[in-house]
Amino acid sequence: MAQADFAYALAADPAGIPLGVSIFADDARLRGDMEDDVAQAGFTLLHTGGLDELMAGHARSLGELVLVDCPQPDGKAMAALTRLDERVSRSGARLIVSTSMEYLDTVxxxxxxxxxxxxxxAIRAERVIALGRALADLPNMRLRELSEDDRLNLLRLTEQVGRIAERLDRMDKSGGGWGQRAGGGAFRFESPSEGWRAEPELIRKPRPPLPDARLVRQVLAHRRARAKFFDGDLFADPAWDMLLDLTAARVEHARVSVTSLCIASGVPPTTALRWIGQMVDAGLFVRVEDDADRRRAFIELSDKAADAMARFFAEVGKDALAMA
Structure with missing residues (x-):
């Protein structure tokens, strides 16, 4: 699918200084696409090269945004990515990392x-959306002055655009199919509302126990069975599916990798990862480092999310959930 020709103003900070970007990717064709995308988005390209240049660790200005493609990182690439993550964090820049499902947990x-x-x-449209989200998140940018509602509406819009682009990409390759909707999916990208929190009087009561993990798995199985008969986008609810999966894992005392959680979400991995980030920021999920291997991390329910899930199951009841 040909990339749409959008014209953007020069991306600059409030002082008018252009925002710089560095790109590291071994695939020359992909690197060329990334260069075109950042140019169309109004960024100034500071540096572009292969992963070996990232691993060399030469001192240079990386700019406000760094794009890295590492579909199959080896030990050296992992070490370089860890150093880059620390450097980007200290500088206040933004990092976009593309990889494969096989190496997602590693990255x-x-x-x-x-x-x-x-x-x-990722398809190209997803990278373009990621650039827009990075621009919105950069410190001291004009988009930071938007209200929270405006920012959520912007995120919903970009998500819908991504779904449409993904569908068009599939149709372009396969010629389309019966039952496929022409518009975006039913998935809405938004922060969990304040309403999920327990009422003050409930907080003082003892928390009911979490339900049997087998019941939670049964609910998930029933939800997934719908995709056999209906377009899965009709029921896309990644936040809830991930909450259910982590609830069952907590009862089972099992650890859940980010790859496993992406699969449980029922949506494309890139979309699931955006949701995981939102849920971590909202205090519902917690990232837990692996004590045995600091390069691995797991996702768990936070205590307040576990409390809310326990109260939900207690209120709804086992019989009603079994029919969900």
Missing amino acids: FGCCSQSKPQFLVN
């Missing part, structure tokens, strides 16, 4: 400080 474990955007087997 996720290397990036614990900078809160990067992760892209998995």
Whole structure:
């Protein structure tokens, strides 16, 4: 699918200084696409090269945004990515990392400080959306002055654009299919509302126990069965599916990798990763480092999320959940 020709104003800080970008990718064609995308987005390209240049660790200005493509990182690349994550975190820049599903856990474990955007087997439209989100998140940028509602609306819009682009990309390759909707998916990208929190009088009561993990798994199985008969986008609810999966894991005393959680979400990995980031920021999920291997990380329910899930299951009841 041809890339749309958008014209953007020069991306600059409030003082008018152009925002710089560095790109590291071994695939020359992909690197060329990334260069075109950052140019169209109004950024100034400071440096572009292969992963070997990132691993060399030469002192240079990386700019306000760094794009890295590492589909199959080896030990040296992982070490370089860890150093880059720390450097980006200290500088206040933004990091976008694309990888493969096979190496997602490895790459996720290397990036614990900078809160990067992760892209998995990304199409070009997803990279363009990631650039827009990075621009919105940069400190002291005009988009930071938007209200929270405006920012959420912007994120919803970019998500819808991504879904449309993904669908068009599939149609372009396969010729389309019966039952495929022409518009964006039903998935909405938004922060969990304040309403999920327990009422003050409930907080003082003892928390009910979490339900049997087998019941939670049954609910998840029923939800996934719908995709056999209906377009899965109709019921896309990644936040809830991930909450259910982590609830069952907490009862089972099992650890959940980011790859496993992406699969449980029922949406594309890149979308799931955006949700995971939102849920961590909202205090519902917690990133837990692996004590045995600092390059690995797991996702768990926070205590307040576990409390809310326990109260939900207690209020709704086992019989009603079994029919969900």
